[in-house]
Amino acid sequence: MLDEVRATSSTRAKVAALGGYLASLGDDDLRRACTFLRGAPFPPGDPRRLGVGWVAIGAVLRELTRAPGDEFHATYRRHGDLGDTAAELLARYPPALFRAPLTLETVARGFEAIAGAQGAASRRVKAAALRTLFHDAAPREAAYLVKIMTSDMRVGLREGLLLPAIASASGRDPAEVRRAALLIADPGEIAVRARHNALHETAIEPGRPFRFMLASPVDAPRDAFAASVPALWVEDKYDGIRVQVHRTAERVAILSRTLDVVTAAFPELVAPLEAVGRAYVFDGEIVAWEGARPLPFVLLQQRLQRRDPLRFMVEIPVVLICFDVLHAGGRDLLGAPLSARREVLQALLPRGPVRLSAGSLARTPEELEARFRAARDAGHEGIVMKRPDSPYQPGRRGRLWTKWKPGVGTLDVVVVAAEYGHGKRAGILSDYTFAVRDGARLVTIGKAYSGLTDEEIAGLSAWFHAHTRRDLGAARLVEPVRVLEVAFDAITKSRRHDSGYALRFPRIVRIRDDKPAGEIDTLDRVRAMHAALARRAAGARDGPPSS
Numbered sequence: 001m002l003d004e005v006r007a008t009s010s011t012r013a014k015v016a017a018l019g020g021y022l023a024s025l026g027d028d029d030l031r032r033a034c035t036f037l038r039g040a041p042f043p044p045g046d047p048r049r050l051g052v053g054w055v056a057i058g059a060v061l062r063e064l065t066r067a068p069g070d071e072f073h074a075t076y077r078r079h080g081d082l083g084d085t086a087a088e089l090l091a092r093y094p095p096a097l098f099r100a101p102l103t104l105e106t107v108a109r110g111f112e113a114i115a116g117a118q119g120a121a122s123r124r125v126k127a128a129a130l131r132t133l134f135h136d137a138a139p140r141e142a143a144y145l146v147k148i149m150t151s152d153m154r155v156g157l158r159e160g161l162l163l164p165a166i167a168s169a170s171g172r173d174p175a176e177v178r179r180a181a182l183l184i185a186d187p188g189e190i191a192v193r194a195r196h197n198a199l200h201e202t203a204i205e206p207g208r209p210f211r212f213m214l215a216s217p218v219d220a221p222r223d224a225f226a227a228s229v230p231a232l233w234v235e236d237k238y239d240g241i242r243v244q245v246h247r248t249a250e251r252v253a254i255l256s257r258t259l260d261v262v263t264a265a266f267p268e269l270v271a272p273l274e275a276v277g278r279a280y281v282f283d284g285e286i287v288a289w290e291g292a293r294p295l296p297f298v299l300l301q302q303r304l305q306r307r308d309p310l311r312f313m314v315e316i317p318v319v320l321i322c323f324d325v326l327h328a329g330g331r332d333l334l335g336a337p338l339s340a341r342r343e344v345l346q347a348l349l350p351r352g353p354v355r356l357s358a359g360s361l362a363r364t365p366e367e368l369e370a371r372f373r374a375a376r377d378a379g380h381e382g383i384v385m386k387r388p389d390s391p392y393q394p395g396r397r398g399r400l401w402t403k404w405k406p407g408v409g410t411l412d413v414v415v416v417a418a419e420y421g422h423g424k425r426a427g428i429l430s431d432y433t434f435a436v437r438d439g440a441r442l443v444t445i446g447k448a449y450s451g452l453t454d455e456e457i458a459g460l461s462a463w464f465h466a467h468t469r470r471d472l473g474a475a476r477l478v479e480p481v482r483v484l485e486v487a488f489d490a491i492t493k494s495r496r497h498d499s500g501y502a503l504r505f506p507r508i509v510r511i512r513d514d515k516p517a518g519e520i521d522t523l524d525r526v527r528a529m530h531a532a533l534a535r536r537a538a539g540a541r542d543g544p545p546s547s
């Protein structure tokens with residue numbers, strides 16, 4: 001079915017094919033199908049992990065197909081994709097025994113068994129479950145199984161197709177489906193609600209992930225007042241990881257910007273969060289913090305990557321700074337003005353590792369500038385400005401929240417191609433061509449190779465090898481998933497890149513795995529930055545304005 005979707009180039013036809021398929025399923029299978037179509041084994045907010053990677057999958061495939069010697073590697077090199085490798089090997093060397101065709105239910109059971117395997121025998125149990133799945137899979141099914149297990153389909157079939165297909169399957173208005181999916185970011189749940197005509201009842205619920213409200217960048221303080229607001233609520237822009245906290249009667253769950261469950265990485269926050277109340281949803285930022293100041297973002301990243309967070313609790317302390325509350329004790333607060341939501345937060349939050357963001361009102365660009373300098377002096381990235389009367393708008397990047405970072409600024413971009421380096425980086429994919437978003441398209445804007453540590457480059461290189469779309473010899477076109485923050489000295493107009501712009505002296509500030517590729521900077525933002533920089537350059541030449 002997915003090959004059919006892949007083969008048709010018209011979006012309309014893709015949506016119709018998917019919609020027809022979804023409409024044919026019972027409720028349980030509908031949930032499963034939507035989860036798998038997102039390219040993940042479990043719905044967002046589900047803490048289970050498969051814990052199998054390339055190596056485990058490759059070993060099972062080799063054993064099952066008995067492909068001779070280096071054929072596995074040769075096939076992989078040809079495709080540059082483990083899913084397509086699995087399909088080809090299984091087609092060429094089908095397992096001898098009778099296949100029991102896969103169903104959505106058997107796949108779900110298989111994933112549960114893999115994720116549930118624990119302790120000393122876990123590797124064996126995972127391998128056995130993998131073997132059963134691949135044994136019963138038709139070759140193309142095996143390709144998709146691999147893509148789901150390695151979360152590769154995220155790119156191909158995002159919600160861009162899935163949500164319209166859900167609308168088509170249930171006969172609902174696509175806009176209504178999209179709106180509901182911002183409040184409950186689980187397409188399986190949305191599909192079942194759409195089918196039973198229950199979308200209008202959708203609200204933020206503790207325990208169900210939602211899409212974060214985001215801030216639009218501004219390049220000068222006066223731009224923040226553009227919409228003639230009398231006053232703005234100003235907060236520090238914390239340089240940590242954005243999280244949503246869900247407290248239900250059973251548990252506390254902390255979810256990252258990509259809606260992954262990260263609770264286990266921050267054990268010290270759980271008890272304080274449990275003490276706050278029994279049913280709530282907070283929005284905030286986890287920041288590495290010592291004494292009165294934030295610690296660099298890289299330290300926090302180190303904590304996320306470790307398996308033994310307890311060791312790092314002392315070395316890299318963190319705080320959770322909450323700046324919003326969307327639900328508290330049975331009350332939906334989404335439509336309440338920010339000022340009222342903050343009063344609720346203030347009444348709930350203790351001091352300690354879980355705290356309220358500090359903020360104040362600013363009425364003029366000069367006040368904003370002073371606030372900005374204070375934030376920088378205190379070790380923060382910049383400021384976030386919010387309209388005091390604004391509701392919380394899940395999934396929106398509007399003008400109700402704006403952010404201001406210093407200097408020329410940085411861009412969040414996605415890597416679309418990687419090239420081999422030279423000298424000590426020969427054989428390593430270390431030069432990255434990156435792109436910004438222009439609607440649904442990605443347009444390239446620059447290339448950078450400096451700024452990362454050898455370890456980070458080695459990690460990226462391995463990932464790009466495993467996620468190559470096309471191998472061009474000296475370079476590889478790669479799946480546009482890895483987000484980088486790049487700094488630069490200027491933006492110039494240029495024909496060299498599809499965007500029509502180029503960055504001068506781009507350097508990589510950091511890898512932004514906390515940010516999904518759907519949220520990178522846009523070509524519109526590049527245009528605005530280009531214009532603002534040109535204005536600034538003109539201002540510098542002419543001297544300061546006389547007013």
Ligand code: AMP
Binds near residue numbers: 214384403
């Ligand atoms: P950026 O990471 O540059 O896209 O900046 C936007 C991010 O700033 C948001 O997604 C939040 O993670 C973060 N942020 C930091 N401080 C705040 C704050 N006080 N209010 C809202 N968002 C914040």
